[in-house]
Amino acid sequence: MNIAFFLLPKRDVVCLTPDTTLRQTLEKMEHHRFTSVPVLNEDGSYLGTITEGDLLWFLKNNIQITFENAHRHSLSEVPLRLQHQAVRIDATMEDLLKLVQTQNFVAVVDDTDRFIGIVRRSEVIDYCAKLILKDTPARI
Incomplete structure (x- = not known):
C-alpha cells in the first residue's frame, strides 16, 4: 500500500508559520x-508540529504573557517538546505505522523536503480495521 492513498493534501491542512502569533495559534x-x-x-518546508502542550508549558514558564498580549509573541519563541517526524511520500507503510503510534498525524514531504500534506492516525486505523474485519469470519 502506498501512503499517498491516505494523504490529506496541503491545501486541506491548517498550517502555521514561525511568524504566526500565539493568539492566532x-x-x-x-x-x-x-x-x-x-x-x-x-x-x-516542514519545521515541526506545535501542540497544546507546547503552548501550555510555554505560557506556564512565561507568566508575563497573557491572552491580551499574546499577539506580541510568535511561534518562533515556543520550544517544541517533541520532535514529530515526517515521512517522505515514498515511505513504506511500516514507517508510517511506527509514527502513527505516537503522533495524531504524520507530516508528509516530497523528495525536496517540502510539506505536501498529512496522514491522519484515524485514517490508518480505519484502514487496518477494515483489513482485520475482512479476514474475520462473521459471528451469528
Whole structure:
C-alpha cells in the first residue's frame, strides 16, 4: 500500500508559520478543535508540529504573557517538546505505522523536503480495521 492513498493534501491542512502569533495559534486551534498543527517555513518546508502542550508549558514558564498580549509573541519563541517526524511520500507503510503510534498525524514531504500534506492516525486505523474485519469470519 502506498501512503499517498491516505494523504490529506496541503491545501486541506491548517498550517502555521514561525511568524504566526500565539493568539492566532490559539484561536485557530480552538476554532478547528485541533490539539496539534504543522509548522512550515516560508519556503514550505516542514519545521515541526506545535501542540497544546507546547503552548501550555510555554505560557506556564512565561507568566508575563497573557491572552491580551499574546499577539506580541510568535511561534518562533515556543520550544517544541517533541520532535514529530515526517515521512517522505515514498515511505513504506511500516514507517508510517511506527509514527502513527505516537503522533495524531504524520507530516508528509516530497523528495525536496517540502510539506505536501498529512496522514491522519484515524485514517490508518480505519484502514487496518477494515483489513482485520475482512479476514474475520462473521459471528451469528
